[in-house]
Amino acid sequence: xxxxxxxxxxxxxxxxxxxxxxxxxxxxxxxxxxxxxxxxxxxxxxxxxxxxxxxxxxxxxxxxxxxxxxxxxxxxxxxxxxxxxxxxxxxxxxxxxxxxxxxxxxxxxxxxxxxxxxxxxxxxxxxxxxxxxxxxxxxxxxxxxxxxxxxxxxxxxxxxxxxxxxxxxxxxxxxxxxxxxxxxxxxxxxxxxxxxxxxxxxxxxxxxxxxxxxxxxxxxxxxxxxxxxxxxxxxxxxxxxxxxxxxxxxxxxxxxxxxxxxxxxxxxxxxxxxxxxxxxxxxxxxxxxxxxxxxxxxxxxxxxxxxxxxxxxxxxxxxxxxxxxxxxxxxxxxxxxxxxxxxxxxxxxxxxxxxxxxxxxxxxxxxxxxxxxxxxxxxxxxxxxxxxxxxxxxxxxxxxxxxxxxxxxxxxxxxxxx
Amino acid sequence: xxxxxxxxxxxxxxxxxxxxxxxxxxxxxxxxxxxxxxxxxxxxxxxxxxxxxxxxxxxxxxxxxxxxxxxxxxxxxxxxxxxxxxxxxxxxxxxxxxxxxxxxxxxxxxxxxxxxxxxxxxxxxxxxxxxxxxxxxxxxxxxxxxxxxxxxxxxxxxxxxxxxxxxxxxxxxxxxxxxxxxxxxxxxxxxxxxxxxxxxxxxxxxxxxxxxxxxxxxxxxxxxxxxxxxxxxxxxxxxxxxxxxxxxxxxxxxxxxxxxxxxxxxxxxxxxxxxxxxxxxxxxxxxxx
Numbered sequence: 001x002x003x004x005x006x007x008x009x010x011x012x013x014x015x016x017x018x019x020x021x022x023x024x025x026x027x028x029x030x031x032x033x034x035x036x037x038x039x040x041x042x043x044x045x046x047x048x049x050x051x052x053x054x055x056x057x058x059x060x061x062x063x064x065x066x067x068x069x070x071x072x073x074x075x076x077x078x079x080x081x082x083x084x085x086x087x088x089x090x091x092x093x094x095x096x097x098x099x100x101x102x103x104x105x106x107x108x109x110x111x112x113x114x115x116x117x118x119x120x121x122x123x124x125x126x127x128x129x130x131x132x133x134x135x136x137x138x139x140x141x142x143x144x145x146x147x148x149x150x151x152x153x154x155x156x157x158x159x160x161x162x163x164x165x166x167x168x169x170x171x172x173x174x175x176x177x178x179x180x181x182x183x184x185x186x187x188x189x190x191x192x193x194x195x196x197x198x199x200x201x202x203x204x205x206x207x208x209x210x211x212x213x214x215x216x217x218x219x220x221x222x223x224x225x226x227x228x229x230x231x232x233x234x235x236x237x238x239x240x241x242x243x244x245x246x247x248x249x250x251x252x253x254x255x256x257x258x259x260x261x262x263x264x265x266x267x268x269x270x271x272x273x274x275x276x277x278x279x280x281x282x283x284x285x286x287x288x289x290x291x292x293x294x295x296x297x298x299x300x301x302x303x304x305x306x307x308x309x310x311x312x313x314x315x316x317x318x319x320x321x322x323x324x325x326x327x328x329x330x331x332x333x334x335x336x337x338x339x340x341x342x343x344x345x346x347x348x349x350x351x352x353x354x355x356x357x358x359x360x361x362x363x364x365x366x367x368x369x370x371x372x373x374x375x376x377x378x379x380x381x382x383x384x385x386x387x388x389x390x391x392x393x394x395x396x397x398x399x400x401x402x403x404x405x406x407x408x409x410x411x412x413x414x415x416x417x418x
Numbered sequence: 419x420x421x422x423x424x425x426x427x428x429x430x431x432x433x434x435x436x437x438x439x440x441x442x443x444x445x446x447x448x449x450x451x452x453x454x455x456x457x458x459x460x461x462x463x464x465x466x467x468x469x470x471x472x473x474x475x476x477x478x479x480x481x482x483x484x485x486x487x488x489x490x491x492x493x494x495x496x497x498x499x500x501x502x503x504x505x506x507x508x509x510x511x512x513x514x515x516x517x518x519x520x521x522x523x524x525x526x527x528x529x530x531x532x533x534x535x536x537x538x539x540x541x542x543x544x545x546x547x548x549x550x551x552x553x554x555x556x557x558x559x560x561x562x563x564x565x566x567x568x569x570x571x572x573x574x575x576x577x578x579x580x581x582x583x584x585x586x587x588x589x590x591x592x593x594x595x596x597x598x599x600x601x602x603x604x605x606x607x608x609x610x611x612x613x614x615x616x617x618x619x620x621x622x623x624x625x626x627x628x629x630x631x632x633x634x635x636x637x638x639x640x641x642x643x644x645x646x647x648x649x650x651x652x653x654x655x656x657x658x659x660x661x662x663x664x665x666x667x668x669x670x671x672x673x674x675x676x677x678x679x680x681x682x683x684x685x686x687x688x689x690x691x692x693x694x695x696x697x698x699x700x701x702x703x704x705x706x707x
Binding site: 064065066067068069072198201227228229230232233234235237238239241242245257258261262265266268269270271287290291292293295 | 550
C-alpha cells in the first residue's frame, strides 16, 4: 500500500502546480487533485523516512470574486518562485527537497478565507503559508495560522498584523510607513501641501488613512479633508465635489482599482488641477494604466515592492512578463521574495516542521539574493514579526511603466512634476 | 453652499437616470410577468461587455452600440421568457425565484470564465469631457446617458399607453385572468415585456460604458439600487420606479456630500424605510401603471 503510493508520488508532483491562466473549473480540479496527492504523500512520509522529498507551502489568494485578477497574478508569481527554487536544487539541508505549492482560493471573501485556511492547514502538512493580498483577508488567515501554529508570511500592510502574533511575519513596509512616504512625496510637489485624504471604508483603507492623519503634523503637511467612502460606488462625482470644495492641492486616494479609475476620471472631468497620490493597492498594478491610459501619466503612488528596484527584481520581472504578459506588480513581486525567505528558513531549520520554520524565520537576516529583494535591501524580523529594515518605495507612472522615484536611495528615475 | 448643493443634485440626477433604466426593467417584469428578476444586473453586465467588445474590436462608439445591445438583449429576453420563465409560472413563487437567481449566478460565473475578472474600460473622446457652467460641471458622457435614459423611459411610457400591445401589457399587469378572458395572449405579452426589460438593461450597459468599467460583478452594484427603487416606487409601477430612481440618485449624492462618503446608501435606505413606514405601498400609491 505504502509502496504503491511512493511509486506514484514523483510524476504527480508536477500535477500539483496548476497554471494560473487556466479556467477556474480546471484550476479547481487540479488544485483538488494536488491537495489529495499532497495529503497522500504527507501521510506516506512518516512510514518511510527517506521519502521526505516534498515541502508543502500553502498559498492563499483570491482567484475568484472581486479581487480575482490580482489573486491570479499572485498565484502565477508564487509558482514562478517555487519553480526557481526547485530548479536551483530545492532545499539542500533537506536532501534537495522540492517545494510543493498548494494554492487555495479564498474567493475575496472573509468567511471563505477562514474556512479555506482551516481546510488547507488541516488537510495538508504545511511548513509555511503566504497570502492573501487584501489585508481584510490576511487578518483572518493570520488568526487561523496563529491558532494552528503554522507560520504565515505576508505582504499585506495592516499594522494590526504585527499585534500579539507570533506566527505572522511581514517583510515589507507597514501601512503607517506608507503614510509617511506619501506625506514626504507631497512635499516634492508643493512646499505648502494641503492634502485631501479619501479612503475606502475597509481594513486596508482605514489603516492607511489613519496612519496619514497621525503623521501629517510631524511631516508639516496639512490635511484639509479626511473622508471614508463605501468601496464599489457607482459615482465619484459627489466625493470629488467635496475635494474641490476643500481647496486641497494634493489628493491621496486610498482605493482599489475600480474606484480609483472612477476617481481619476472624475477629477479630470471636474477640471481639478491636483497632484494625485494613489497610494498602493489598485494603483500600482499594470491594469491601472491599461484602464486609465494617458490620464495615469504622472500620477504618484507608494508600493512595498517595485520591479525596477534591483537586478534580482528585474530578473524575476522579465521571467514573469514572459508568463503573464505584464510587469511584475508589487504584491506578486513581494511574494516571490517571501517564498525565498521561507526557503532560507527551511534551509537553516533543516526541517519541514512548521514550528521549526517559524523559529528560523524569526532569526532570518538576509541582505543578498532573492530573499533580500525588498526596498531597504535587508530583511530581519523584530519580535513583532515586522522587518526592521522594511520601507516603502515611492513610484510614479511614466510612459506606461511604474518607475521608482522616492526615496533617493531607491529612485531609478526623477519625479515628473505635472 | 448653493453651488455645492446644485452640483450634488446634478450628480444625483445623472446617476439616477442609469438606476432608472435598470429599475424600470425590474418593475416592468414584476408588473407584467409577476416574477422578480434577480438576474437584471447581469443583463446590464452583458450590455456592457457587448459595448466593450464592439468598441474594442470594431471601434464602434458606445452610443451606436445601443442599436446592437438593445435588440440582442430583447431577443435574449424573449427567449428566456419563452423557454425558461414560462415553464415555472404558476401559483408557487419558489421555482421562479430559484430560476432567476440561478440565472444570475450562471451569467456571473460564465462571464468570469469567458472575460476574466479584469476591469474593462472604453475610452471615447467624450469620456473625460465636461460642460462647465459657472462653477458647475456636467460630465458629457453622463449627460448623454441621462438624456437617452429619459428618452427610452418616455418611449416605453408612450408604448405602454398608446399601442395595443402596450395596453395589453398594462391589462395583463392589472389582472392577468381578466386580460386573458379579453383575448390577450399572455405568453406573447410576457415575452415582449421580458424582452423590453432586458433591452433597457442592455441600454443601461451601453450608456454606462463610456464612464464606468465593465467587470463580471458590475451588475450587482446597480441591481441593489434598482430593487430599492422598485419597492420605493411601488412594485410594478414604471413611473414610480423612474421617479424613485432619480430621488435615490439625488439622495445618495446629497448623503455623500453632507453626511459622509460612506453614508450615501444610509440616506437611500433611510428614505426607503421611512416611505415604507408611512406609505407601505410605495410612492406610487400601490397603483400599477
